[in-house]
Amino acid sequence: MLRLTRLRLTNFGPFKGEQSIDFPQEDGVTIIYGENMRGKTSLLNAIRFAFFGRILGRGRRDTALHKVGNWEEAAENKVFGFEVGLDMTHAGARYRLVRTFKPRPGVTEPKDDGDYVQDYFLERDGVVLSRGQSKTELERILPEQIARFFLFDGELLQEYEDLLVAESDMGPKISDAIERILGMPVLTNTRDSLTAAKERAENRHARAAQGDQKTREFGNQLAALQSERTVLQTDLERQEKDLDGLRTRKTGLEEAMRKMQRVMALFDKRDVLESDIKTLKEAVAGKKERLGGSMASAWCALLGDKMRAAITDLRARETQLQTVLIRTSVLASLAADGQTTCPACLQPVSDEARQHVQDSLAQHGGAAGADEQREVTAVRRRIAALEQFIGDANPQALRLEWDSIAQDERQIYAKGNEIKEIDAQIADVNEEAVRRTRSDLESVIKQISLLEQGLGKTREALHNNAVYRDNLQRKLDKFAGSGFEVERRRRDLAADLEALFVRGIDVFREQLRRKVEADATAHFLQLTSEPDYAGLRINDSYGLTIIHKDGSDIPVRSAGAEHIVALSLVGALQNNAPLRGPIIVDSPFGRLDATHTDKTVAALPSMAEQVVVLVYEDELAPARARAGLKGHLKAEWTLVRRSARHTELKPRKD
Amino acid sequence: MSKEKSVKPASGDKRTIGITRANEHSLAALVAAGGFGSELDAAKFAMAHAIEQGTEVGTIEGTNTKWNIGTVDADASLRALIESFYGAVAEPYRLIEYLINDGLRLLDSGDVPPNVIKLIPAAKLKRVEETADGTAD
Numbered sequence: 001m002l003r004l005t006r007l008r009l010t011n012f013g014p015f016k017g018e019q020s021i022d023f024p025q026e027d028g029v030t031i032i033y034g035e036n037m038r039g040k041t042s043l044l045n046a047i048r049f050a051f052f053g054r055i056l057g058r059g060r061r062d063t064a065l066h067k068v069g070n071w072e073e074a075a076e077n078k079v080f081g082f083e084v085g086l087d088m089t090h091a092g093a094r095y096r097l098v099r100t101f102k103p104r105p106g107v108t109e110p111k112d113d114g115d116y117v118q119d120y121f122l123e124r125d126g127v128v129l130s131r132g133q134s135k136t137e138l139e140r141i142l143p144e145q146i147a148r149f150f151l152f153d154g155e156l157l158q159e160y161e162d163l164l165v166a167e168s169d170m171g172p173k174i175s176d177a178i179e180r181i182l183g184m185p186v187l188t189n190t191r192d193s194l195t196a197a198k199e200r201a202e203n204r205h206a207r208a209a210q211g212d213q214k215t216r217e218f219g220n221q222l223a224a225l226q227s228e229r230t231v232l233q234t235d236l237e238r239q240e241k242d243l244d245g246l247r248t249r250k251t252g253l254e255e256a257m258r259k260m261q262r263v264m265a266l267f268d269k270r271d272v273l274e275s276d277i278k279t280l281k282e283a284v285a286g287k288k289e290r291l292g293g294s295m296a297s298a299w300c301a302l303l304g305d306k307m308r309a310a311i312t313d314l315r316a317r318e319t320q321l322q323t324v325l326i327r328t329s330v331l332a333s334l335a336a337d338g339q340t341t342c343p344a345c346l347q348p349v350s351d352e353a354r355q356h357v358q359d360s361l362a363q364h365g366g367a368a369g370a371d372e373q374r375e376v377t378a379v380r381r382r383i384a385a386l387e388q389f390i391g392d393a394n395p396q397a398l399r400l401e402w403d404s405i406a407q408d409e410r411q412i413y414a415k416g417n418e419i420k421e422i423d424a425q426i427a428d429v430n431e432e433a434v435r436r437t438r439s440d441l442e443s444v445i446k447q448i449s450l451l452e453q454g455l456g457k458t459r460e461a462l463h464n465n466a467v468y469r470d471n472l473q474r475k476l477d478k479f480a481g482s483g484f485e486v487e488r489r490r491r492d493l494a495a496d497l498e499a500l501f502v503r504g505i506d507v508f509r510e511q512l513r514r515k516v517e518a519d520a521t522a523h524f525l526q527l528t529s530e531p532d533y534a535g536l537r538i539n540d541s542y543g544l545t546i547i548h549k550d551g552s553d554i555p556v557r558s559a560g561a562e563h564i565v566a567l568s569l570v571g572a573l574q575n576n577a578p579l580r581g582p583i584i585v586d587s588p589f590g591r592l593d594a595t596h597t598d599k600t601v602a603a604l605p606s607m608a609e610q611v612v613v614l615v616y617e618d619e620l621a622p623a624r625a626r627a628g629l630k631g632h633l634k635a636e637w638t639l640v641r642r643s644a645r646h647t648e649l650k651p652r653k654d
Numbered sequence: 655m656s657k658e659k660s661v662k663p664a665s666g667d668k669r670t671i672g673i674t675r676a677n678e679h680s681l682a683a684l685v686a687a688g689g690f691g692s693e694l695d696a697a698k699f700a701m702a703h704a705i706e707q708g709t710e711v712g713t714i715e716g717t718n719t720k721w722n723i724g725t726v727d728a729d730a731s732l733r734a735l736i737e738s739f740y741g742a743v744a745e746p747y748r749l750i751e752y753l754i755n756d757g758l759r760l761l762d763s764g765d766v767p768p769n770v771i772k773l774i775p776a777a778k779l780k781r782v783e784e785t786a787d788g789t790a791d
Contacts, residue, residue, distance in 0.1 A: 288689050291689045292689055292690060292691030292692075292695075295688055295689055295690045295691060295695055295699075296690070296691060296695045296698075298688065298690075298695070298699050298773045298774070299695075299698040299699040299701065299702035299703075300702070301773055302699065302702040302703060302706055302769060302770070302773060303702045303705060303706055303735075306705065306706060306739070307735075307738070310738045310739060314738060378737070378742070381734050382734040382737055382738045384731075384734075385731035385732075385734035385735055385738070386734070386735060386738055388731060389731070389735060395772065399772065402774075402775050405689075406775060
C-alpha cells in the first residue's frame with residue numbers, strides 16, 4: 001500500500017519559495033481548498049512530476065516544463081526552475097523521491113526546455129538508490145500506465161466513456177491500463193513465456209525431423225514455415241507498435257483539434273470569405289466591363305430633358321418651314337401660265353393677280369423656298385440626331401448596373417471587415433501550425449487505415465502459416481517411434497501449458513470483470529440518487545452501462561452521471577487491484593448536484609485508504625465536507641493568494 | 655472601333671480635338687470614376703455636362719490632340735446636336751472641343767450636381783474622399 005506522507009515544493013507553479021504539505025498517517029480524507037487559478041491542478045501535477053517527470057496540461061498533453069517554474073521568483077530574483085520532493089511509505093519501507101528541473105550550467109536566462117536539465121533521486125529507508133534501482137522501485141510503487149486510477153481529474157474521468165465505444169482509440173489503452181492495475185500482466189506475461197517456449201519446442205521438433213531421412217522433407221518444410229512465422233510475428237509486433245503509436249498520435253491530434261475547434265472554424269470562415277470576395281471581385285470586374293459599354297451613352301442621359309425640349313422647338317420650326325414651303329408651292333402653281341383657277345380654293349384667278357404673284361416670285365430670283373428647303377432638311381437632320389441620342393439614353397439601366405456593382409462592392413467591404421475581425425481574433429494563433437495539425441490528423445487517419453489493412457493481412461498470413469504447420473506436424477506425428485519422439489512430447493507439453501494459461505486467463509479475466517462489475521455497482525448505488533437505477537453492467541473492455549431496474553440499458557447519460565460511473569469504476573478497481581495507493585483527485589464535484597456531491601463525499605473513505613481531494617469552496621463547502629466525512633476527515637488545507645503568481649499552502653484553521 | 659468617315663468640317667474649323675494639359679488628369683479621373691470604356695466616352699460626357707450647365711459658345715487654345723473628328727463624330731450627328739443647342743455655329747468642332755474641356759474643368763472644380771451623381775455614383779464618393787483627405791477645394 002502506497003501512502004504519501006509529505007509533499008515539498010520549491011518554486012513549482014504558483015508555489016513560490018519552499019513550501020510543503022503534510023499528509024496524515026491514518027486512513028481518511030484530506031481536503032485542499034483553493035479557488036480557481038490558485039494552484040490545485042499544480043499540486044496534482046507536482047505529484048505527477050515527482051513520479052514520472054512529466055506534467056499534463058489540458059487535453060492530457062505534456063506541458064512544456066520551462067513554463068512551470070514560479071514566474072515571480074524568476075522575474076524578481078532571476079531564479080529559474082523548480083523542485084518537488086515526495087515522502088511516502090510503501091510495503092513497509094520509507095521513501096523520499098526528489099526531482100528537480102534546473103537550468104543547465106552556464107545558462108542564466110533559460111528560454112525553453114532545452115535550456116534545463118531534469119534530475120531525480122530516490123531514497124529508501126535513508127539510503128539513496130542507484131539510478132537503475134530507483135527506476136525499478138518507482139515502476140513497482142506506481143507504474144505510470146496505471147497512474148490514472150490514483151491521480152485524476154474531471155477531464156480524465158470523462159475518458160472512461162470511451163470504454164463503451166468499441167472503435168474508440170482511447171478505449172483499448174484504458175482497458176489495457178485497467179488490466180494492468182488488476183494484475184493481469186502477471187498471467188499474460190506467463191502465457192507469453194509459454195508461447196515462446198512452445199515455439200522453441202516446435203523449432204527443435206522440426207530440426208529433429210530434418211535429421212531423419214524419412215521425415216527430412218516434412219522437417220524442412222516445417223522449419224521454413226517456422227522461419228516465416230518468426231518474420232510474420234516480428235512484422236505483426238512492429239505493425240501493432242506502429243498502430244499504437246499512430247493511435248496515440250491521433251488521440252493527441254484530435255484533442256488538439258478539439259481545442260482548436262473555434263480557431264479552425266474561424267480559419268474556415270475566413271477561407272469562405274476570401275473565396276466569396278474573389279468571386280465578387282470577378283463579378284464586379286465583369287460588370288464594370290459591361291458598364292464601360294453602357295457608359296458610352298451616359299452623356300445622352302445627361303442631356304435627355306434638354307434634347308427633348310430642343311426637339312419640340314425643332315418640330316415647331318419644321319412646321320413653320322413646311323407651311324412656308326407649301327405656300328411657295330401654291331404660289332408657283334398660281335404663277336404658272338394657263339392657270340385660271342386657284343389650286344387651293346378653286347376660285348378663278350384674274351390675270352392681274354397672276355401677274356402679281358409672278359412678280360413676287362421673280363423678286364427671289366426664281367428660287368422661292370430654296371432657303372426654307374435647306375433649313376427644313378437641317379432641322380430634320382438635327383431632330384433625327386436628337387431622337388437617336390434620346391433612344392440611346394437609358395439612365396434606368398445604368399442605375400441598375402451601378403447599383404449592382406455597388407451592392408457587390410458593399411459585400412466585398414463587409415466581408416473584408418469580417419476578415420479583419422477574424423484576423424484580430426487569431427492574431428496570436430500560428431495559422432500554419434493549426435493547418436498542419438489538421439493535415440497531420442488526416443494523414444494519420446490514412447496511415448492507420450493502411451496499417452490496419454496491413455495488420456489484417458499479416459494476421460491472415462500467420463493464421464495460414466499455423467494451418468500449414470498443423471498439417472505438417474500431424475503428418476510428422478504419424479512417424480511414431482522415430483528419433484524425434486522426445487521433441488514431439490516436449491512440444492505437446494509446452495502447447496498444453498500454453499493452452500492451460502490461455503484458458504486460465506479467460507476464466508480469471510471473466511471473474512475479475514464480474515468482481516469489478518459487482519463492486520462498481522455497489523459504489524454506484526451508494527453514489528447515485530436515482531432509485532430506478534439497479535446497477536452497472538460491464539462489457540469486455542470494462543465499459544460500464546447503467547441498468548434500469550426493469551433490466552433495460554440506459555443508453556444516454558449526462559456528464560454528471562458519467563462522472564458517477566467513472567468514480568464507481570475507479571473505486572471498484574481500487575478494491576480489486578493488488579497494488580493499492582492513494583486517490584488524489586482534482587475538482588471531482590464540479591459536475592455534480594448537491595445530492596450527488598454529498599453521496600460522493602460520504603463514499604470517499606471507502607474508495608481508498610488515503611484520499612486527497614482538491615476543491616474550490618463553491619464545489620464543496622467546508623461545512624458540507626465536515627458533515628459528510630465526520631471522523632474520516634483528517635486534514636484541511638487552503639491555498640492562500642499572495643499575488644497572481646504566488647500562492648501559499650496553509651493548514652485550514654476555521 | 656467607331657465607323658470613322660471623312661467628316662468635312664467647315665473651312666477653318668478644327669479637324670482634331672484635344673485636351674489641355676490641365677484637363678488631362680480630370681479626364682483620367684472621370685474615366686476611372688465613371689467606369690467609361692474609353693476616354694472619348696468620358697469626353698462626350700464632359701461635353702454634355704458643359705452643355706447642360708449652360709456653357710456659352712467659346713474656344714480654347716493650347717490643347718494636345720487626342721482624337722480626329724472622324725472618330726469623335728463619324729456620322730456628323732454630334733454636330734447636329736451642337737447646332738440644335740447653339741444654332742448654326744461656324745466651327746462646331748472647335749465648339750465641341752471647348753465644351754469638352756470646359757465640362758472637364760467644371761467636373762473637376764465644382765460641386766458635382768445630382769444628375770451627374772445619378773449617372774456616376776462614384777463621382778460623389780470621390781468628392782467625399784477628397785474632403786476627408788483634406789484635398790478638396
